[in-house]
Amino acid sequence: MRKVCVITGGGSGIGLATAKILGEKNDVIIVGRTAKKLESALDQLRTLGISAEALECDISDRSAVDHLAAIARSRGTITAVVHAAGMSPHMGDGETIMKVNALGTINVNESFYEVMEEGSCIVDISSMSAYLTPGFILPKRKYKYSRINIEVFMKKMMSRVNLFPQSLRSSVAYGISKHFVIWYAKMDAAKFGQKGIRVISISPGSFETPMGELEKDEVNECLKHSAIKRLGRAEEIADLIAYCTSDKASYLTGTDILCDGGCVASGYNPLKR
Ligand SMILES: NC(=O)c1ccc[n+]([C@@H]2O[C@H](COP(=O)([O-])OP(=O)(O)OC[C@H]3O[C@@H](n4cnc5c(N)ncnc54)[C@H](OP(=O)(O)O)[C@@H]3O)[C@@H](O)[C@H]2O)c1
Structure with a gap:
């Protein structure tokens, strides 16, 4: 069986840089919504001699992600999923950001849980915004609905976002969604651990x-x-991601790694600009 790494958001930025490293030892499947972006990324990967394939998929659509996971499994043994697809505050309204970042992470983890095997790993990409968003904004006690009822979960998240003026909603949704990603990955560590997946x-x-x-x-x-x-x-964060997916990190799971050049450590508070 061939070894396959799936990289959502692999058409650009951090995802593409990660595909270039993981592609040295694995086949890579890069995922995104924009065919043109994926084509150009494929060109770069193939020029480096990497065996790469691109699949179009909107990660906020669960049935599309189920389909993606099934295709990836048919290509070989999935050794790693790097979930780097995401949207930042300047890319959409609050609801779209919540759907892509929070719901997208639920979809990717849930769908790939079914097709991954012992020894593999999922890396979900969050953001330092999760650390910089003030605690009173975060509806932490409502995160549990992601396990119970997705519609209720989304309503609870959006009712918190909509407490804020329109001009702040994208940023608030980004902070909440990325904080949720860390929480969700931690929760999933125990579930995936039963299958030997980090x-x-x-x-x-x-x-x-x-x-x-x-x-x-x-x-x-x-x-x-x-x-x-x-x-x-x-490339600096892609190296960290690649390390986390490797056997060298075989005891690393259920944790978040902040890679921010020391911004959060400085005590920086975006509300006091
Ligand atoms: N760069 C930073 O400073 C920074 C800081 C903190 C966190 N992050 C996080 O790092 C991750 C990677 O970001 P980046 O900086 O590499 O930005 P990027 O170059 O914009 O990459 C994001 C990728 O996600 C894909 N994407 C967006 N929505 C999607 C959807 N619904 N379904 C499938 N793919 C989707 C985009 O492709 P399409 O548009 O073609 O779908 C794009 O290739 C993101 O999760 C981001 O939040 C980045």
Whole structure:
């Protein structure tokens, strides 16, 4: 059987940088919604001699993700899923961001749980926003509905987002959704552990990617406080992701790794700008 790594959001940024590393030893399947973006990423991967395939899929659509997981399984043994697809505040309204980031993570983890085997690993990409979003904004006690009823879960998340003025809703939805990703990955570690699969989340700070470019103002503010006064390069976090998926990290699960150049450690508070 061939070894396959699935990388959502693999058409650009952190996902693509990760595909370039994981592709050295595995076949890679990159996933996104935009055919053109995926084609250009495929060209780059194939130029490097990587065996790569692109599949179009909107991760907020559960049946599409089920289909994706089944195709990936048919290609070989899935050794890792890197779930890097996501949307930032400048990319959509609050509800869309919640659907893609929170619901998308539920969909990816749930669908791939069915097709992954012992020794494999899921890395869900969160964000340092999860650490910077003030606690009073986060509806932590409502996260449990993600396990009970998705519609109720989404309603609870959106009713918190909608307490805020329209102009803040995308940012609030981003912070909540990324905080939820960390919680969800931790919860899933025990469930996946029964099958011998590890689940980790990684929270990037400010990285040089198409998304990082869109969030420039916030990023520049954050850099003033960071221990390392530059943006991270996508390859720098891709190396960390690749390590987490490898056998070298075989005792690592149920935890989040913050990779932010020391921004959160500085005590930076986005509300006090
Ligand atoms: N760059 C940063 O500074 C930073 C900081 C914190 C966290 N992050 C997180 O890191 C992850 C990767 O971001 P990036 O910086 O590499 O940004 P990026 O280059 O914009 O990558 C995001 C990818 O997600 C895909 N995507 C978005 N919505 C999707 C959907 N509904 N279904 C399938 N694919 C979807 C996009 O492709 P399509 O548009 O073609 O679907 C895109 O390729 C994201 O989860 C982001 O929140 C990034």
